[in-house]
Amino acid sequence: MVERHHDYSLTIPVVPPGGMFDVPLQLDTDAPFALRLVRSRNLGISGFRFQTPTKNWQSSQLRTDLFQILGRGVFPSRGLPVYPQMVYPIGSQIVCDIGNGTGENLTNVKLLFRGSKLFQDGSIPGPTYPPSFAPLTFAYQTVVKQVPVVGTLFDNQLHIINDADFAMRCAVADAWGLLVDGAPGSINSILFQQFSEVYVTLRDESRKAYSNEPIHINDLFGTTTPFSTGNGGNDDQVLYTPGLFTPEIYIPRDHSLYFDIVRNDNPADPSVNMPVDLWFRFHGSKVFKQ
Amino acid sequence: MSVSSLSLFGVWRDYWGMWSALVEPNIAPLDAAGCYYPRLILLPEVSQQTVPASGKVEYNFRLPAGSILWGMFAPKPSVDWTVQLTDVTLGHQFFQEPINVSQLFTNGPQVGEMPAVTLFATPHPVVGDGLFTFEAWAEPASTVLMMIGSAEVSDCPVK
Numbered sequence: 001m002v003e004r005h006h007d008y009s010l011t012i013p014v015v016p017p018g019g020m021f022d023v024p025l026q027l028d029t030d031a032p033f034a035l036r037l038v039r040s041r042n043l044g045i046s047g048f049r050f051q052t053p054t055k056n057w058q059s060s061q062l063r064t065d066l067f068q069i070l071g072r073g074v075f076p077s078r079g080l081p082v083y084p085q086m087v088y089p090i091g092s093q094i095v096c097d098i099g100n101g102t103g104e105n106l107t108n109v110k111l112l113f114r115g116s117k118l119f120q121d122g123s124i125p126g127p128t129y130p131p132s133f134a135p136l137t138f139a140y141q142t143v144v145k146q147v148p149v150v151g152t153l154f155d156n157q158l159h160i161i162n163d164a165d166f167a168m169r170c171a172v173a174d175a176w177g178l179l180v181d182g183a184p185g186s187i188n189s190i191l192f193q194q195f196s197e198v199y200v201t202l203r204d205e206s207r208k209a210y211s212n213e214p215i216h217i218n219d220l221f222g223t224t225t226p227f228s229t230g231n232g233g234n235d236d237q238v239l240y241t242p243g244l245f246t247p248e249i250y251i252p253r254d255h256s257l258y259f260d261i262v263r264n265d266n267p268a269d270p271s272v273n274m275p276v277d278l279w280f281r282f283h284g285s286k287v288f289k290q
Numbered sequence: 291m292s293v294s295s296l297s298l299f300g301v302w303r304d305y306w307g308m309w310s311a312l313v314e315p316n317i318a319p320l321d322a323a324g325c326y327y328p329r330l331i332l333l334p335e336v337s338q339q340t341v342p343a344s345g346k347v348e349y350n351f352r353l354p355a356g357s358i359l360w361g362m363f364a365p366k367p368s369v370d371w372t373v374q375l376t377d378v379t380l381g382h383q384f385f386q387e388p389i390n391v392s393q394l395f396t397n398g399p400q401v402g403e404m405p406a407v408t409l410f411a412t413p414h415p416v417v418g419d420g421l422f423t424f425e426a427w428a429e430p431a432s433t434v435l436m437m438i439g440s441a442e443v444s445d446c447p448v449k
Binding site: 037077078079135136137138139140141167169170172174241242244246279281283284285286 | 307308309312313380382384385386387389390393410411412414
């Protein structure tokens, strides 16, 4: 079996007061999907629930993916772990209820279903470790400059240099400045680069996507502060946690990973109405064949 | 699956999506190995932690061959700075380009505070001369420091 990281995202542009019921998320027809994590965005305490592969509700009532620290408040988590995993058949649906107890419309609500597609051996390229190898810790970097306030940048590239394969296990992305000789940066010089609505689609070398639609950058790459990004409220306050890829994405040497960036910030919002330089760092292991 | 004493850390939950909890089983067997004892390596040494007017600190250090490096402790900076770590013997830089230290720490008891170990994706062997270089770029007169966690090789057994 070839496991391949995959994110399914269900986007509901407007959730009216009272919520929406039996909203289907259509799964792809190329492989079963093993669900391992669920995360909400722009939903808060209104809560959600979803159906299992046997069409039973996973929870009897709406639930959230928030957690509470006594005396400090309620915070977003990295999502609800689903253990043991739930394997949805090819072409099936994940049916969801989305609540709204606010009395007002909730907009751009997203439910992220993270897990793996399960391919049969030989049905998809599945590069992996050589029989004998030596790994070394490494972090690649790709910088995408001048991401416009509204727009899409296709085919940004992480190229694996030809000395070793790369097993990518986590990644971070943010609008960082780089301190260099004679030109030190500071919090103030970095803070002006703000963004909120930035979404990324990872693709392999054949441009096959690792998600059904662009995934919010903080859900895919984590949020690394102290320089928090965007104005997305609590949803963006997941601190010091890089985005994990489980299973890891194995990229042979001299091959590439591609990613598309979609930004849709509000040009009228002075906090996010400037182009930003996005710094992507991909952490993992170089794998030297022996 | 092996489990190390690191997993006793108060906020350590491998289902929270935390990096170090994910890769900790890779280094866990070191806990039970009898030929290593724990050592934290402070970088750079205290006298060189204040950044000179050039904005750069460069510090070479040597570790016993046979040791295994398993992670780093990067304290939360008030002003971000940039770091590169190089294994001179292997000719291996840990980062393709110098990296902001803010991208190297993970959760501590207080979010972002020490101690917040960030484990390496792969335990790093110290070979040959064991010579390493630590480079940091930061605002002049600021302070830069981090620690490397090492399982330092010893005469067996130590227990």
